[in-house]
Amino acid sequence: MTTSKPYLTGHFTPVAEEVTATGLTVEGTLPPELDGRLVRNGHNPKPGVTPTHWFKGSGMVHGIRLRNGRAEWYRNRWVHTPALDGAPYMTERGPDLTASAAGTHVIEHAGRLLALCEANLPFELTPELETVGAFDFDGKLLGAMTAHPKEDPVTGELHFFGSSPFPPFLTYYVSDAKGHIVHDAEVPGATAALKHDFALTRRHVVFVEGNVTFDHAEASGIPYSWNDHQPSRIGVMPRGEDGAGRVRWFSIEPGNMLHVSNAYEDGQGRIVLEGPTVDREGFRLSWNWWVGAPGRGSEPVSRSYTRRWVLDLAAGTVDEQIIDDLPVEFPTLNEEYLGAENRYQYAISFPDEKGLGGYGVVKYDRSTGARRIHRVGDARMPSEAVFVPAAGATGEDEGYLLTVVSDLKQDSSQLLVLDASGLDRVATVHLPHRVAAGLHGSWIPDGPRETSAA
Template sequence: MTPAPYISGHYTPVTDETTATELRIRGDLPPELDGRYLRNGHNPKPGITPSHWFRGSGMLHGVRLRDGRAEWYRNRWVHTPAFEDDAPLIRADGSLDLTASVAGTHVIEHAGRYLALQEANLPFEVTSELDTVGPFDFGGKLKTAMTAHPKQDPVTGELHFFAYSPVPPHLVYYVASAAGELVRTEVVNGAGPSLMHDFAITENHVVWLDLPVVFDPSEHSGIPYSWSDDYAPRIGVMPRKGPAVPVWFSVNPGALLHASNAFEDADGRIVLDGPRYDRASWESSWKWWTGTPGYPTVPVTGAINYRWTLDPSTGTATEEALDDLVTEFPTINEDHLGRTNRYAYALAFPGTGLDEFALVKYDSATGTRQLRRAHQDVMPGEAVFVPAEGATAEDDGYLLTITSDLRHDSSELLVLNAVDLSEVAAVELPRRVPSGIHGSWIPAEREDQS
């Protein structure tokens, strides 16, 4: 029997937790890389095949860099009740157990805490060495789940996030201070039962994605959402300060899992970028995510770099495709999050114009792109930007990504020059790391418990 695509090939799970020290390096690590690269992903326990890619148990992989050395690699499952005891999200009495998380989507640091995230649950705190502490609810103030894609404002240090639900209230907006205190909780009226995996902020606004993948109790994969032609797609723009009342802009049917960035242009319009799915590409990708017969060979098909421009003066939205490559997992220099950015990075999948995986760099000023193609049977992951010491240009820095190499059953942490995508150095990891989802660079000055 053919194993599900999300537990085979590049996604074949590892079966244990391990630690290795003083890793071999090819090239020279930049000395300013002092911190931890952490990455999350779904890694079911041996013998378990979840009903959906997103339901696999979360496993963190980390590499500690310091003084030109790679001090350690370690991987740890997030030991939640769902992992330890197979605790269900919905208890027998119908209530939610927000601690029953797979905690497998993202890992961030805010106000000295490391948080493993999964959008249907509370965050799970882990230590700087990836051991599980337990669920985190901001001192009892967080009563709902938390998105896996919070946004930390690079100027204020505030963490903006939300919870969405198939039942009212469909959307709740939160803000935590730079010190980690939950300072705002507000229901966003008017939102619907759509799959809001991500959102965006600008300097003055919050951008909500109320798009046509909506709650569907007949979807039995464990992720009860599906595409609806009857749902009117729209994007909401809400002031960051003031009442949580969005202005909604009607848009063409399309889905967006991950926003690249949003910003306000010189004319006061809201510009939003990210990989957009049409119905065919969403439903094809969903087949891979659920292991449905006839699934494609890669987890993302048809999602292309796209732009929405929302004009508050006219109440209208304009839309355009920016490229035809199949891409996902977009990133930017997060010093520009919510502000105008020139460059964006993404993972390109085999599809239009490509026979292999690649990392792509987009230049919005010139409308051009650069590609770093991977070797056959090698898959890079999401590329996380780290500024160079004394950086003056937006792309003056490095991209960190973990590769999965099926040829040699191995992985590396690649350090690339963000200007031209050339290799600066590579850390040889002690095992092949399964392809994963999202990660973060956490500089040593933000916290170092080692």
Template sequence: MTESANGAVRLDGHLEPVPDEIDAVNLPVTGVLPPELTGRYLRNGPNPLPGETSSHGFLGHGMIHGVRLRDGRAEWYRNRWVRTGRLAGDPFVRPDGTRDLAAVAANTHVIEHSGRLLALVESGFPHALTPDLDTLGPCDFGGRLTTAMTAHPKEDPDTGELFFFGYGIRPPYLTYHRLSADGELVHSAEVDVPGPTMVHDFAITRNHLVWLDLPVVFDGELLGRGMPFRWDDGYGARLGVMPRNGGAVRWFEIEPCYVFHVGNAWEDEAGRIVVDGVRYSPAAWDRIWSAIGGVTSGAGAPVAAAAAQGGTCLYRWVLDPATGRAREEQLDDRWVEFPTLNDDLVGRGNRYLYAVVDDSAAGRTGAVVKYDLRGGATQTHELGGDRVSGEAVFVPAADGRAEDEGWLLSIVSDRAGTGSDLLVLDATDLSAPPVASVHLPRRVPSGFHGSWIPDAH
């Protein structure tokens, strides 16, 4: 990714957009696909139209890439743009100054809840899709949703409720929402934060929500220059704990940092809230944000400075209601992102967490890593060949008893941008060779987040 003289970001190599939508059937497979992997793997990410330029790596139109697996075969691949108002040319800001939440590129995640397949972005409405990835249109849950919707909602594994939020550049800066298990928006409430902070993710536990109020904030002077957010040393950094049914938020001050993605959170036996996530030090934020077209306080911190301040590493925060204090601990020194887990343990005490390693600037090759959060051991699947992995989605085995019995699915591409595979790894042993590789009919640009949608859903 490079920036041209006019401020446009050039996406190349494994990030380069594809120019069209295609369909392919009977995909070749190396290895043996587990027959019980019957469903669709879907992945979202930004993909500008041919000839379009972008001022930031996060701003391209959403494109869903899908692979259909059934009974040990890879039946099809297809990709489709999410047809939002923005794709049709509609302006985000209407003539009266209000925002059109349907005119935003839905380019960040794709999930299913209560029979709805939804493409998500944190700055607009979700967009409903058909099983074949065609766009049905924006979804505001019967007119009840009046804010944007995060790309990282959390589904409670016991109740089936979906918890999410929207943030804005004007008050209310943060709004909490909850869907019932059957997809009805049943609760919304404002959450008081001091300013227009960029809230990309949050966490749930059995009884609480955990908010991230961190020092990356909206700056109106940056409008028209990509993502209009910047680091603000004066904003502060804190995590907030709020009862699920609403009420006061209890805030815990932490060292300045940013967190795009939470791995998980839970309540321990002492009533403390444990939060695991990927922490960006100020130097790491500066370096990475500038590399994708964002405006920073400097020209981007060098690798050595970012590494000395913690890079983008797995961290743990323990929030103690008895003392009102947060304890912070770095769990690993590798530069990682996209933490995932067995979704049956969202908000519960998970043992295993998976993440993508991509610190090539520090001389390390791409990999998928598995953390044993209780025993402290790690397993790593090195990709080799200068390849990079997308988010690794965990799929539980149908008869699995252990938390890690199942597979990790990830689209892997080479940095030169010549090809991509859907990799299937045995989650119990990441050091083993892949269970199977589905060879995709085209290069798939490295993107953001995806989901496994089993046929039983």
């Protein structure tokens, strides 16, 4: 298929079929604690389908099963939602929350594997990635669910939200460790601004509204655009049953953030929030890539630089600054430190808006300000790097980073296992075909999952 759409070419060329392969070739030695499955999601429209926006491509989940130092299997499956067969999102009765691309993220909570897309209900999958169907938390989830829920590493609760371009604009939910929604509340003061991700600290929930907001005139099928008149703000809500009534909104500089690196309360009780952000020009370059319009950047993210906000709740002030000039996206961390002060963060580096620079896996030391990059090589693009703790780890960066690399020269893909402390290669697993560059994923260990006191 010949196309000018960048999200259907190069590293993003869709996979044309579902396959299962066993006994994968491994170079190096897989650590024995890598006992589980790496699952990763991304937009992958069926052959002959050209979506009007990158985000509208149907979701395909890829899984790699590791056990006892072996790579037992790889398989990829489309998430079989009504949208995969052409069902429209908007109907005469309003939006069909089951007509989902289901292509943004995949997580496990309370034993359920869920494929996520923020405008829809989650879709449950089997451990072998076959589609079970839409999941609405036993009827308690009445609207859409964010693609970026946060599992509290101490309690095992899943915190998430649903956003809408129409009132109520923002609804907050908590599911207990057994998968039952135990709390929901409308958040006052929210607007129709795009809310893709959010942050969780030990004591607060943090929402971010940037300058990208609902635009009914946007023709791509994703009805959002940059608006200089949309206030850019951070909402801080105490955790707990009465938190929504005490939410506070803080004005920040114009911009837009898709993904949070982390947030926490520091020793002075201030909230520290970090994540890659774009300015107006960066959003324009990225959006034009996402829709295949002229005047786009060379990558799906352009001018995306890590920003830090420090919110002093007592003084009612916000200090913010760009803390790195490297274009990055898909920030991750050792999730035992989610919501707590962390020293290390990871991300994927991209070429800048002129195509200069390269792809790599980045490690930040927030204590020293040091930045280290593992370059993956020419014409090779890594996916979001998922952290897995080492057996018996006592240090924050004692573990491994798992990333799936798309190799255009060899028309192949590999699972790359890096030592998270030094970013050295530990092992490479060769996959049966090239995997299209995607979005987010999770490591799902075998056996019971334990909470942390980090």
